[in-house]
Amino acid sequence: MSNKADQKKIKKIKVSFPHMGSLHIVLSSMVKSLGGEVIVPPKTTKNTLSIGTKYSPEAICLPYKLLLGNYIEAVEKGAEAVLMINSPGICRLGEYSKSIKNAMEDLGYRIKYVDVDLYKSKFFGILDCLKSVTGNNNIIDIGKAIILSFNKIFVLDNLDTILSYYRAREFESGEAEKAFNRSLQWIDDASTGKELHEASREAVLEIKKTPIDKEKEILKVDLTGEIFMVLDPFSNQYIERELGRLGVETKRSMNLSGWLKTAIIPKILRKGETHLERAFRLAKPYLTRDIGGDAIESVSDVAYATSKGTDGIIHISPFTCMPEIMSQNIFPKMRQDGALPILALVLDEQTGRAGFVTRLEAFVDLMKRRKRQLTAEMA
Ligand code: SF4
Structure with missing residues (x-):
């Protein structure tokens, strides 16, 4: 039977996925290019967070609550299937998809839950998922x-x-x-x-x-930490916008291109060192193995930013994230060894806006003073 005939047999379903920065543009493109229908969840707001928090275990990390909130809002908007990442990992990420599915089924949402199974094979995991939601096997x-x-x-x-x-x-x-x-x-x-x-x-x-x-006069700051928190402006309280207002140019050490090169593109097709390969190389004096989440990347990003002469680095993590608690405990030693100024921000739904902005302003002042002092010493 031809692929066209196959497509006719499979009923088109409206598919959705969570937000994480601009990720929805990428996922929409994949599904729509194959003739599938997409429901983009409403932009993440306080309402999304309060829905997610209401149906999540209290001590679970913030990304879980936001993902659950996105899924529920998407289903309420008409989504009949949701894409869920089932990823290898030492932290709770490996349990996200099962746990979110259980929570949604308990709430009575009878929809299709499609695991993008990165355990199985990253590339083939995506392939299977696309076939299943669009019916296009070509x-x-x-x-x-x-x-x-x-x-x-x-x-x-x-x-x-x-x-x-x-x-x-x-x-x-x-x-x-x-x-x-x-x-x-x-x-x-x-x-x-x-x-x-x-x-x-x-x-x-x-x-x-x-x-x-x-x-x-501009300061340059790298952002690192748990990838969801770094990429998602709602969860990081629009930190890049706030820093820009303070005259700081930001660079995300964690980004989707880096993740793509590390996790999806086969080694044979890559050029140069990936973010993860660099992480294992630079984190070695402090951390010799992967301890889950993005901890090894965070530690190595501090070492990398120091070697480049950046003005400072901000580490962003959600409350209760074990891998990032570990990396934050390594930073004092890195500072002793001459690393650049590090601001470690732990965020959750209780984080107040005023205190957050005050901490950023104080950090920017510190970096400015340090930069002027270094410039004066070199003159
Ligand atoms: S890295 Fe941290 S925040 Fe992300 S899933 Fe794991 S425990 Fe949760």
Whole structure:
């Protein structure tokens, strides 16, 4: 039987997935390119968090609560299937999909739960999941959809870097981000490689229209920590926007391109050292093995930022995250050994906004003083 006939037999289902920064654009692209239907969950808000918190175990980490909140809101909006990451790992991530599925079934949501099984084989896990939610078994279509969406990841990470440069220097706060948000729609709409190339070019030009002060004194800060918290602006309290307002250009050591190269793209097709390979190399004096989550990456990111002469590093983690508690306990030793200033932020649904902003402002002051002192010593 032909693939077209197969597709006819399989009823199309409306599929959804959680938010994590711009990830929804990538996943929407994959499913829509194969003829599937997508329900993007409403933007994560306090309401999402309170729904997720209500039906989660009290001490579970913040990403779990937000994912559950996203899923429930998506199903309420009409989703008939949800994609869930079933990932290898020493921490609770390995239990997320089972546990969320149980919680949703207890609430009476009879939908299709599709595990993107990264235990089985990263690439084939994605392949099986796409076939199951779109009914499209055509390997060429699937290959094209995967390449387009992976390219969207690289485009989005590049736009984030440009946004960060402009946001720290703009005359009028918020201008660069407005341009960035407009351009996200163009990336989302691109359905071929050619359209994506054009959308990316237009998006870069749009952000670069923002008037900036090129002479402004700027600090450069790397962000590391638990990947969800680093990438998801709601969970990290829009930290990059706040730092930009304070004249800080941010760089995420954790990003989707890095994850893609480490976890999905086969070794034979990669160029250079991946983030994880670099992590094992640089973290060695402090941590010799993977202890779950992104702990080894966090430790190595501090060493890397120190070697590059960055002004400071901010480590973001959710309350009760064991791997990141371990990495935070290594930072004092790294500071003794000459690492750059580190601000460790532990966030959850109780974190107050005013205290959070005060800590950022104090950290920025500290980095400014240190930078001026270093410059004076070198003069
Ligand atoms: S790394 Fe931390 S926050 Fe992420 S799933 Fe594991 S325990 Fe939870």
